[in-house]
Amino acid sequence: MLKRKLENIDGRGYKAYKSIKGAHKIENFTLYIDHVQGDPYAAPSKMRIRLDNSAAGFPQETYSPEVRKTASRDYITRAFHKAVKKSSSGGRGSGKSGLIQIDAPGQEIIQRSSCILNEDFVEVRFTLGLPARGRRVLGYQAIKMLFDELPIIVKNSLYYSNINPAGMKKHIDTGEIQHLLRKKLSEKNLISFIADNSVLPRKSGISEKPLEKNAVPFNSPETLRTSIETEKYGEFTGMGIKKGITLIAGGGYHGKSTLLNGIAKGIYNHIPGDGRELLVTEESAVSIRSEDGRFVEKVNISPFINNLPHMADTTAFSSENASGSTSQAANIMEALEAGAGVLLVDEDTSATNFMIRDERMQELISKEKEPITPFIDKVKQMENELGISTVLVMGGSGDYFEVADTVIAMERYRSIDVTPEAKDIASRHETKRNPEGGSGFGKIIPRTPISGSIDPSRGKRSVKLKVRRESEISFGKYLIDLTKVNQLVSSSQLRAIANIIVYALKNNLFDESKTLKETLDIIQERIDNEGLDIIAPGIQGNFARPRVIETALALNRLRSLKVKQSPT
Numbered sequence: 001m002l003k004r005k006l007e008n009i010d011g012r013g014y015k016a017y018k019s020i021k022g023a024h025k026i027e028n029f030t031l032y033i034d035h036v037q038g039d040p041y042a043a044p045s046k047m048r049i050r051l052d053n054s055a056a057g058f059p060q061e062t063y064s065p066e067v068r069k070t071a072s073r074d075y076i077t078r079a080f081h082k083a084v085k086k087s088s089s090g091g092r093g094s095g096k097s098g099l100i101q102i103d104a105p106g107q108e109i110i111q112r113s114s115c116i117l118n119e120d121f122v123e124v125r126f127t128l129g130l131p132a133r134g135r136r137v138l139g140y141q142a143i144k145m146l147f148d149e150l151p152i153i154v155k156n157s158l159y160y161s162n163i164n165p166a167g168m169k170k171h172i173d174t175g176e177i178q179h180l181l182r183k184k185l186s187e188k189n190l191i192s193f194i195a196d197n198s199v200l201p202r203k204s205g206i207s208e209k210p211l212e213k214n215a216v217p218f219n220s221p222e223t224l225r226t227s228i229e230t231e232k233y234g235e236f237t238g239m240g241i242k243k244g245i246t247l248i249a250g251g252g253y254h255g256k257s258t259l260l261n262g263i264a265k266g267i268y269n270h271i272p273g274d275g276r277e278l279l280v281t282e283e284s285a286v287s288i289r290s291e292d293g294r295f296v297e298k299v300n301i302s303p304f305i306n307n308l309p310h311m312a313d314t315t316a317f318s319s320e321n322a323s324g325s326t327s328q329a330a331n332i333m334e335a336l337e338a339g340a341g342v343l344l345v346d347e348d349t350s351a352t353n354f355m356i357r358d359e360r361m362q363e364l365i366s367k368e369k370e371p372i373t374p375f376i377d378k379v380k381q382m383e384n385e386l387g388i389s390t391v392l393v394m395g396g397s398g399d400y401f402e403v404a405d406t407v408i409a410m411e412r413y414r415s416i417d418v419t420p421e422a423k424d425i426a427s428r429h430e431t432k433r434n435p436e437g438g439s440g441f442g443k444i445i446p447r448t449p450i451s452g453s454i455d456p457s458r459g460k461r462s463v464k465l466k467v468r469r470e471s472e473i474s475f476g477k478y479l480i481d482l483t484k485v486n487q488l489v490s491s492s493q494l495r496a497i498a499n500i501i502v503y504a505l506k507n508n509l510f511d512e513s514k515t516l517k518e519t520l521d522i523i524q525e526r527i528d529n530e531g532l533d534i535i536a537p538g539i540q541g542n543f544a545r546p547r548v549i550e551t552a553l554a555l556n557r558l559r560s561l562k563v564k565q566s567p568t
Contacts, residue, residue: 002026003143010139014040017130017137027151028055029158034539040095040135044127048539049154056122057160062172063117071175071269073115074105075168079157080115080124087152092141096129100145100153103542107208107276108268108489109175111545113532122158125541173233174277178269180230182280188240191342191389192263192281193228194218195238199275200255200262201413208265208489210275216255216413223417224406236278239415244405245379246391247422255413256393257346263391264344264487267547282389284341286549288331289349290324291484295559303378303442304329304354307371314371315445316565324351325372336388336444338517338552343382345375346393356397359432367436377437379403385441399433401426446515446566449555453562454510456502465498467491473498473554480557485550492544497554499536499543515566516555520548 002024009016017036024031028051035046062072081104092098102124103114116123131141156162181193194200198218201211220226220239227237241263248256266281298316305314305326322330328351332343347355357374380403382388394400401407407422408415456476458464466474470491473480475498482488500523504510509519526534532543555561 002031003147006137006139006142006146008139009137012137014038014130014132014135014137017045017142026147027154028052029151029154031146031150032539037096037130040093040097040129040132042096044096044099044101044129046125046539046541047128048123048125048541049150049158050121050123051154051158052121053117053119056158058117058122059160060119062160062168063119067176067179068172069117070111071109071172072168073112073117074109074175074271075171076117076122076124076157076163077102077105077112077114079163080126080153083153083156084126087156088145088149092129092131092145093133093138094135095132097131097138098141098145099129100126100149101128102126103492103544105271105544106489107270107274108265109171109271110268110490110493111532112492113543114541116531124158125539127541170272174272175269177230177233177236178277178280180232181228181236181278182283184228184230185280185282188226188228189243190226190240190282191243191285192241192266192391193226193236193238193279194220194241194259194262194266195236195278196220196225198238198262198277198279200258200279202258202261210273215275219414221408221415221417223419224408224415238278241391242406243387243389244383245389245403246406246408247400247404248391248393248408248410249395249418249422250410252395255410256395257348258413259408259410259415260344260346260391260393265489267487268489282342283547284339284549285344285391286335286338286340286342287344287486288335289328289346289484289486290351290354291322291327291331292324294322294327294330294481294484295320295557295561296322296327296330297556297561298447298563298565299330299333299556300443300445300565301326301329301333303333304373304375305371306373307368309371320559325354327351328354333444334553334556335549336386337446338520338549340549341388343388343390345390347396348393350375355394356399357433357436358397358399359434362433362436367434373436373438376400376403377435378441381437381441386444398422398425398429399431402431446517447563448512448515448566449510449519450562450564451505451508451510453560454501454505454555454558455560456498456505463502465495465502467494467498470494475501475558476560478559480554482550482554482557485553488546488550490544492542493546493550494554496532496535496543497546497551499540500546500551501555501558503535512564516552516563517548520551524548 032048131138203209226240401422409418471483
């Protein structure tokens with residue numbers, strides 16, 4: 001039937017392709033054409049292929065428990081992407097004609113909507129540019145794509161026996177090992193674990209792939225070495241970073257930031273061969289930095305900043321153009337509000353006046369004249385009062401030796417425990433600076449978004465969303481800039497974030513009875529139970545799951561946002 005339709009519309013106007021929308025049986029699989037592009041230059045048509053698992057042959061251990069299912073779906077997505085590159089001839093006319101694409105993953109194993117796997121079937125979701133010459137249907141070229149190329153792609157990617165079962169098992173096991181290691185962190189009183197022989201350096205500043213040449217394998221100092229036992233996979237040994245305050249010191253270009261970046265990305269599971277597949281970090285770890293020019297709406301930054309000129313209220317601080325110090329204070333308070341348990345801070349991306357005030361500057365500019373309480377005077381209060389751990393790269397101020405629980409020096413990418421030496425230096429060279437932190441950390445004031453301030457519409461469209469690279473969301477009339485939110489790893493996460501915000505809006509979840517975190521927790525629970533499909537109408541194959549924290553950070557950067565602070 002589909003083949004005959006394509007023969008009949010050959011040479012007709014491109015909109016004739018609309019007639020092929022629906023489900024079509026091709027050999028052993030069903031092709032669902034869910035959306036047909038209106039023009040060869042428009043976004044390609046959305047399609048799905050579903051194959052009964054009785055034919056595909058995926059065993060139960062590939063789709064149960066959930067962590068193995070996520071890794072399996074990731075592996076199948078990669079297999080489909082590889083099969084497309086091998087079997088598809090690509091361009092078949094004008095515009096996007098002949099282009100077959102799936103939401104291909106990077107170095108991380110994340111829950112995605114590109115593939116579904118269960119005991120009944122395996123399904124992949126992809127886009128396909130229906131071929132045209134100009135704006136005329138190339139029906140016979142479409143037949144070649146759908147009836148010749150797709151069956152080969154299916155054979156090479158959706159049949160268990162054809163996609164390297166041993167490789168798939170290794171991929172799944174690797175994801176499960178990281179999941180089990182991460183679950184063990186808390187009982188070991190750790191916030192991160194880096195296995196010996198991990199490879200932390202990346203290929204370049206714009207690549208997440210491992211450095212292959214001259215990379216120094218990670219090796220734990222003996223004093224920080226710990227072992228984590230998993231019932232299923234045995235024991236793993238490496239460096240454990242304990243809860244508390246950890247300082248990473250060392251000379252420039254010796255691997256301080258490389259270690260911190262590895263810890264930051266340890267919130268994700270990584271693929272075999274990545275080098276970080278045995279590096280895990282507590283899931284609530286958040287990278288913190290200054291962010292000049294960012295929008296801030298009614299955030300209580302008073303733990304860090306008070307008595308601003310012109311009587312500005314810092315318990316409900318708002319700004320269209322925050323400074324380095326106020327933006328960093330807001331970033332910390334918003335992260336804590338969203339559930340952060342670990343802060344990751346690098347002096348290179350921090351506001352200097354936010355991090356430290358030495359004794360000379362304190363003598364020159366008295367505390368009464370300085371609105372900023374530096375991070376050094378608050379970090380211990382966060383640990384003692386809130387249970388917040390901090391990992392801090394600091395090569396410029398030894399004053400942090402006094403507040404650090406552990407000090408690690410990086411020397412030519414090798415880690416050395418220098419805690420005793422740092423504490424000895426601190427005792428012999430007593431700081432003359434006065435603590436400025438006051439009697440306690442201060443309050444984290446939850447906020448409730450006002451739904452009327454969140455408008456995804458633009459022009460005649462009630463919802464207009466677009467993702468630009470991995471750093472920007474076009475949300476209605478506004479641009480949400482996530483350039484400095486560096487734990488996002490996929491544009492598909494941004495796409496999901498935008499749709500989660502719209503989902504909350506359409507389901508009346510932004511109401512005065514719920515804080516921002518409570519609203520986002522509700523949505524995450526629904527995704528747990530029903531999958532990513534719930535966050536948008538229709539069937540979407542290009543979502544990757546974000547954390548609650550990144551979703552909150554994105555909404556906080558929507559410049560139309562208005563909030564109401566919750567009573568404390």
